[in-house]
Amino acid sequence: xxxxxxxxxxxxxxxxxxxxxxxxxxxxxxxxxxxxxxxxxxxxxxxxxxxxxxxxxxxxxxxxxxxxxxxxxxxxxxxxxxxxxxxxxxxxxxxxxxxxxxxxxxxxxxxxxxxxxxxxxxxxxxxxxxxxxxxxxxxxxxxxxxxxxxxxxxxxxxxxxxxxxxxxxxxxxxxxxxxxxxxxxxxxxxxxxxxxxxxxxxxxxxxxxxxxxxxxxxxxxxxxxxxxxxxxxxxxxxxxxxxxxxxxxxxxxxxxxxxxxxxxxxxxxxxxxxxxxxxxxxxxxxxxxxxxxxxxxxxxxxxxxxxx
Numbered sequence: 138x139x140x141x142x143x144x145x146x147x148x149x150x151x152x153x154x155x156x157x158x159x160x161x162x163x164x165x166x167x168x169x170x171x172x173x174x175x176x177x178x179x180x181x182x183x184x185x186x187x188x189x190x191x192x193x194x195x196x197x198x199x200x201x202x203x204x205x206x207x208x209x210x211x212x213x214x215x216x217x218x219x220x221x222x223x224x225x226x227x228x229x230x231x232x233x234x235x236x237x238x239x240x241x242x243x244x245x246x247x248x249x250x251x252x253x254x255x256x257x258x259x260x261x262x263x264x265x266x267x268x269x270x271x272x273x274x275x276x277x278x279x280x281x282x283x284x285x286x287x288x289x290x291x292x293x294x295x296x297x298x299x300x301x302x303x304x305x306x307x308x309x310x311x312x313x314x315x316x317x318x319x320x321x322x323x324x325x326x327x328x329x330x331x332x333x334x335x336x337x338x339x340x341x342x343x344x345x346x347x348x349x350x351x352x353x354x355x356x357x358x359x360x361x362x363x364x365x366x367x368x369x370x371x372x373x374x375x376x377x378x379x380x381x382x383x384x385x386x387x388x389x390x391x392x393x394x395x396x397x398x399x400x401x402x403x404x405x406x407x408x409x410x411x412x413x414x415x416x417x418x419x420x421x422x423x424x425x426x427x428x429x430x431x432x433x434x435x436x437x438x439x440x441x442x443x444x445x
Contacts, residue, residue, distance in 0.1 A: 318420075320381070340390075340391055343395075344390075350395050358416035374402050378399055381422060
């Protein structure tokens with residue numbers, strides 16, 4: 138508004154003096170007017186820039202005010218947390234002082250109590266040695282069983298590659314599953330010539346492990362049987378196990394003190410007896426090679442732990 142009044146003033150002045158001034162003076166005044174108008178335009182542009190900067194400053198100010206308020210709230214929260222921590226530290230110090238007092242009371246234990254503690258520690262040390270011994274024994278047994286299984290598979294594969302012969306390692310023992318059709322004549326406990334070949338190869342490994350015992354378990358399916366030799370499946374399973382044991386002793390010279398014959402009847406099945414395939418799987422004989430029982434007893438006897 139101020140600049141517009143100034144323009145009118147110059148214009149009026151020009152009109153006033155145009156009649157009484159020379160052309161040269163008129164042109165000079167006209168030039169001054171042009172320069173003044175240009176300066177006025179520049180001032181308008183600068184004013185617009187400054188107004189925008191002012192708006193931005195106002196926006197920044199409002200943002201900073203909000204940040205300041207948030208920071209003040211956070212500071213108040215931190216101060217409250219610090220106060221809580223101070224109170225917790227005070228409680229912890231109180232508890233610590235009580236524990237120090239209790240520890241001080243414990244230092245007045247009698248000589249007898251101290252001896253009891255020493256004895257207990259000594260017993261724990263002995264138990265640790267015993268546990269270590271058991272762990273070492275288990276590791277050794279696992280290694281022996283693995284080697285035994287590898288040897289058995291190698292021997293049985295020499296000329297005999299048959300699905301009716303299966304070697305497995307189960308926990309602490311190695312066992313061989315033999316199907317009934319490979320071992321026995323149908324429905325009887327008589328050993329077949331083919332079975333003699335397989336049992337001879339197994340006997341080679343048994344002889345190389347004199348520290349092992351051999352348990353032979355007979356299994357049947359659930360089809361009832363009753364004849365002049367067998368009252369039921371219990372009888373048949375025992376007779377079949379006994380036949381294998383007898384062959385190992387008589388034909389291949391295995392020490393009978395290392396042999397055990399057991400019948401499991403129609404129980405402990407591997408498959409369902411509802412179909413012929415399942416019953417065929419269940420009719421089997423299992424030869425288990427395991428450490429002698431006295432070796433297990435020695436492991437469980439604390440007196441067998443080596444002394445210092």
